[in-house]
Amino acid sequence: MADPTRFPHIVVHPPALDGSRRVTEGDVTLGLASHLDDVIEILRLADLDRIEVEESDLIDWLGGGPDDWPGLSEHEL
Template sequence: MAHPTQPPHVVVHPPALDGSRRVTAGDETLGIATHLDDVVEILRLADLDTIEVEESDLVEWQGGGPDDWPGLSEHHEPPGAG
């Protein structure tokens, strides 16, 4: 049986078509991330900021690791820009 104060298992799901990734803890969706910093902020808002996002065994990265955000570009411009 797990210790009651142990943080939940967090899953960063595979990228959607737009490159965003859903972040869940158990059956609860915590948020949608478009960058590693978003994952850190989502966990902070869920009071899970003690988890080391890139290195913890509590975070499962599906469909690519913390550096994989396909579909999103560093040079992405908002619609109508340019």
């Protein structure tokens, strides 16, 4: 469970070859996301669901923002 008195530093890492993106808090890997909805679920499971995923300053999006999922085609959206 996350400590509510401190602000987490979440990083969504650049896409891997398959388009998935690792989500970390500090040195801890929270999960692997293939879509924005996965990031939301990973944060929910880590008790960090109070974070506005697409707009929060607490999340660093490396290698592209919340709309950048190169492993997805238009047909899957």
